[in-house]
Amino acid sequence: MTEIAAARVRELNLYRQYFDLVAAGQKTTEVRVKYPHLADITEGDVIRFRIKGTDESCDVLVKQVTEYPNFEALLDGEGPANVNPTATREEQLANIRNIYPPEKEALGALAIKIELLTP
Known part of the structure; x- marks a missing residue:
């Protein structure tokens, strides 16, 4: 049995740039x-990222999940280059907060370490 076949696969949408x-x-x-439907995501799960409205997808293996109280703590703890190597910490914080308003950030932030399975 392959690693993907044994793992729980979750599908999540992702913006093209990411x-x-x-x-x-x-x-x-x-x-x-940290939405309720993501609260149980764990090491060994597979995430299939999709671009909404297309057939494009890629699979990643979840290596680790770390919870943070907010996005600033997450970027400081994980290192901005791991989240987006093409943007500064300040740009990333602005981009993330543009996607998620303050009431969403208040739920907590998840840093999901991933490893590409399908190139």
């Missing part, structure tokens, strides 16, 4: 709000 970084193996930490 999808391209994941698919190239350059983005090794995904940032998500």
Whole structure:
């Protein structure tokens, strides 16, 4: 049985700019709000990232999940280059907060360390 067949596979949408970084193996930490449906994501799970409205996808293996109280703590703890090697910490913080408003950030932030499975 392959690793993917044995793992729990979750599908999540990703914006094109971040999808391209994941698919190239350059983005090794995904940032998500700790929504109830993601609270049980764990090491060994597989995430299939998709670009909404397309057939494009790539699979990653979850290596580690770390919870943070907010996005600033997450970027400081994980290192901005692991989240997005093409943007500064300040740019990333602005981009993340543009996606997730303060009431979402208040739920907590998840840093999901990932490893590309399908190039």
